[in-house]
Amino acid sequence: MKRDWPAYFTFWHKLGALSLSWFSFVVLFFLILPILIIVPLSFNVEPFFSFTEGMLRLDPAAYSLRWYREILANPNWILAIQNSFMIGIAATVIATVLGTLAAVGMTSRYMPFKNLIMAVMLAPMIVPLIIMAAGMFFFYTRYNIAGTYIGIIMAHAALGIPFVMISVMATLSGFDRALYHAGLSMGATPVRAFMDITVPLIRPGVISGALFAFVTSFDEVVIVIFLAGPGQRTIPRQMFAGLREQINPTILAVATLLIFVSVLFLISLELLRRRSERLRGITET
Amino acid sequence: MADAATTPTDMRPATPGPRATAATADVALTPAERRAARAELRRNRLMAFLLVTPLLVFLTFAFIAPIATMLFRSVHSPAVAELIPATLERLSEWDGQGLPDTATRTAFASDLRTLFAERRSGRLGEEINRVLPGASSTIQGTARRLNAEDPDAVAASGAEMLSALNPAWDQPDIWRALQRAGQVYTDRFFLTALDLERTPEGAIQARTSARIYIDLYTKTLRMALTITVLTILLGYPLAFFLAQQPSGRANMLIIFVLLPFWTSLLVRTTAWIALLQTNGVVNSTLMAVGIIGEPLTLLYTEFATVLAMTHILLPFMVLPLYAVMKGIDPSYMRAAMSMGARPIRAWWSVYLPASLPGLSAGAMLVFIISVGYYITPALVGGTDGQMISNLIAFHMQQSNNWGLAAALGSLLLALILVIYFAFDRFVGASNIKLG
Numbered sequence: 001m002k003r004d005w006p007a008y009f010t011f012w013h014k015l016g017a018l019s020l021s022w023f024s025f026v027v028l029f030f031l032i033l034p035i036l037i038i039v040p041l042s043f044n045v046e047p048f049f050s051f052t053e054g055m056l057r058l059d060p061a062a063y064s065l066r067w068y069r070e071i072l073a074n075p076n077w078i079l080a081i082q083n084s085f086m087i088g089i090a091a092t093v094i095a096t097v098l099g100t101l102a103a104v105g106m107t108s109r110y111m112p113f114k115n116l117i118m119a120v121m122l123a124p125m126i127v128p129l130i131i132m133a134a135g136m137f138f139f140y141t142r143y144n145i146a147g148t149y150i151g152i153i154m155a156h157a158a159l160g161i162p163f164v165m166i167s168v169m170a171t172l173s174g175f176d177r178a179l180y181h182a183g184l185s186m187g188a189t190p191v192r193a194f195m196d197i198t199v200p201l202i203r204p205g206v207i208s209g210a211l212f213a214f215v216t217s218f219d220e221v222v223i224v225i226f227l228a229g230p231g232q233r234t235i236p237r238q239m240f241a242g243l244r245e246q247i248n249p250t251i252l253a254v255a256t257l258l259i260f261v262s263v264l265f266l267i268s269l270e271l272l273r274r275r276s277e278r279l280r281g282i283t284e285t
Numbered sequence: 286m287a288d289a290a291t292t293p294t295d296m297r298p299a300t301p302g303p304r305a306t307a308a309t310a311d312v313a314l315t316p317a318e319r320r321a322a323r324a325e326l327r328r329n330r331l332m333a334f335l336l337v338t339p340l341l342v343f344l345t346f347a348f349i350a351p352i353a354t355m356l357f358r359s360v361h362s363p364a365v366a367e368l369i370p371a372t373l374e375r376l377s378e379w380d381g382q383g384l385p386d387t388a389t390r391t392a393f394a395s396d397l398r399t400l401f402a403e404r405r406s407g408r409l410g411e412e413i414n415r416v417l418p419g420a421s422s423t424i425q426g427t428a429r430r431l432n433a434e435d436p437d438a439v440a441a442s443g444a445e446m447l448s449a450l451n452p453a454w455d456q457p458d459i460w461r462a463l464q465r466a467g468q469v470y471t472d473r474f475f476l477t478a479l480d481l482e483r484t485p486e487g488a489i490q491a492r493t494s495a496r497i498y499i500d501l502y503t504k505t506l507r508m509a510l511t512i513t514v515l516t517i518l519l520g521y522p523l524a525f526f527l528a529q530q531p532s533g534r535a536n537m538l539i540i541f542v543l544l545p546f547w548t549s550l551l552v553r554t555t556a557w558i559a560l561l562q563t564n565g566v567v568n569s570t571l572m573a574v575g576i577i578g579e580p581l582t583l584l585y586t587e588f589a590t591v592l593a594m595t596h597i598l599l600p601f602m603v604l605p606l607y608a609v610m611k612g613i614d615p616s617y618m619r620a621a622m623s624m625g626a627r628p629i630r631a632w633w634s635v636y637l638p639a640s641l642p643g644l645s646a647g648a649m650l651v652f653i654i655s656v657g658y659y660i661t662p663a664l665v666g667g668t669d670g671q672m673i674s675n676l677i678a679f680h681m682q683q684s685n686n687w688g689l690a691a692a693l694g695s696l697l698l699a700l701i702l703v704i705y706f707a708f709d710r711f712v713g714a715s716n717i718k719l720g
Binding site for chain 2: 006013016020021023024027028030031032034035037038041048049050051094098099101102104105106108110111112117120121123124126127128129130131132134135136137138139140142154155157158161215218219221222225226235236239240243244247251252255258259262263265266
């Protein structure tokens with residue numbers, strides 16, 4: 001590795017810098033390797049969670065799509081996939097609409113009790129899921145909405161709200177209010193000025209908040225364990241049951257698909273970030 | 286919408302309050318103008334508040350009410366009072382010395398017979414058993430035999446029948462247990478959760494049988510601390526390294542942190558099961574290389590829980606650290622070193638203080654998240670890797686002791702809030718950034 005060391009670097013400085021980079025690469029591999037190892041394992045032809053000799057020899061016969069076909073053939077997985085998207089989308093819509101409106105209110109300098117309300121809204125982020133799950137179980141059983149979609153959607157929306165708020169408020173803080181006032185001064189009604197000027201400019205923040213909310217719901221399993229009946233099982237709930245009861249590589253195939261989904265999310269977020277910076281006139285350096 | 290700027294108050298950046306009033310006085314507004322300004326201010330505040338209202342209403346039902354219900358459940362337990370109301374009314378006059386009077390015991394015998402016929406005596410046994418272990422079989426056995434008797438005979442001489450059926454009914458213990466379990470508002474769940482108990486005289490003392498819960502809280506805190514320290518040891522150098530890289534390279538390398546961050550928790554836990562199980566990747570690799578002859582027991586241990594949670598929570602440490610470190614001017618370190626400080630010294634006196642907000646934010650996130658963690662310990666922890674959340678889940682789902690689950694949950698919530706406010710006080714929670 002060819003490097004430009006500062007002139008005052010001694011041998012020990014260089015050794016230190018090199019060990020730092022080696023250590024960092026080891027940590028990066030520690031982070032990524034367990035996830036990457038799932039992908040080839042999911043193509044295992046045998047019902048094991050480990051590499052067979054054939055797989056290590058790269059024998060094509062040792063690999064198969066068997067477990068992916070198994071997902072499609074199993075009505076429980078199909079139901080779980082539908083539930084995950086249904087609950088995720090419903091929770092995202094609620095969290096995004098309520099969160100965006102509230103973020104606009106919270107960034108107004110006239111907002112009363114700002115700190116108190118902010119604390120309440122962000123609380124779902126620090127309260128452990130098991131406590132929310134227990135509380136919701138007690139509360140919803142009393143009103144007979146445990147074991148229904150409504151309870152889970154409400155819980156997941158509450159979990160997504162802090163992410164929407166943080167994301168939209170961050171975008172609003174970079175939003176030049178003079179633009180909105182310019183619209184007003186030219187005769188637009190407040191609603192019109194908001195819809196035509198503010199909304200397009202904060203859209204990247206709203207979308208990335210919505211993505212955060214969706215992923216939060218999509219990943220959440222503790223509340224689902226406590227509140228869902230058999231009809232509301234989601235993908236992570238189904239995986240949890242599978243890991244506890246009978247481990248089989250279908251779970252690895254599902255996990256591989258989920259990794260693919262998170263790659264898609266990462267890419268969309270990065271694109272949104274760039275778009276948002278462009279809109280706000282920040283150029284990449 | 287909230288900040289419609291049309292009136293004099295809006296021309297100033299001043300916040301509403303004394304300053305605004307003072308400024309208004311400066312330009313000598315007429316009383317009518319001042320009134321209009323105040324009305325405008327009120328309208329703006331109302332508008333802002335109205336935008337937030339839907340969310341507040343929603344959170345009241347979806348979040349605040351459930352948490353309040355849990356807190357309430359930890360001291361409220363109407364089950365026994367609903368099962369044997371007549372007995373409890375009489376028992377409330379008993380002073381706990383000797384035996385309750387004959388009428389009370391007879392009333393209980395009748396209550397118990399009715400409960401058995403309604404198939405609810407098991408529920409009573411379960412509740413009383415939590416106060417007095419072993420009481421369940423006494424209650425169930427007696428109830429079954431009372432059911433064989435004529436209801437009028439039970440109503441007439443229930444007290445004698447109880448004595449004849451089981452000598453336990455001649456001891457004050459079970460009656461005290463009924464009295465205590467019958468309290469609608471009770472501290473017994475909190476006492477149990479804190480490994481305390483009441484003596485027959487009503488004094489509070491450390492429980493003489495096993496100390497379970499305090500030990501588990503200690504263990505949970507110890508595991509959370511271990512995980513936090515490990516994420517700092519792994520995460521700090523990594524974030525430092527990433528912050529030194531040119532931005533193109535750093536953006537590429539940070540994907541290695543972001544991808545796990547965005548990948549489902551269940552996927553990452555699955556990965557560790559695949560790696561750590563007896564015939565898993567780690568064991569087969571180690572055996573193939575010849576380091577070990579027999580597969581190691583890695584999965585279903587405390588080690589597995591700590592390792593998997595360190596992996597899962599590491600991004601929560603790296604991302605806030607990296608966000609702060611990116612903002613530290615590298616010339617500070619260069620300046621310190623060019624003036625002769627050794628790297629360690631330069632780092633200690635220049636870089637560490639500057640990176641402290643990121644470090645403490647990351648540490649708080651990791652610590653708070655791991656204290657309340659449920660899924661990973663449940664899946665890879667076996668019996669010795671369980672944390673407090675798992676016990677709460679156990680009491681919710683298996684032992685059906687909801688009151689105790691609520692008390693344990695309330696204590697956990699209090700613990701988290703203390704940690705959070707301590708952190709907020711010393712560092713400021715607004716310093717948390719995730720990218």
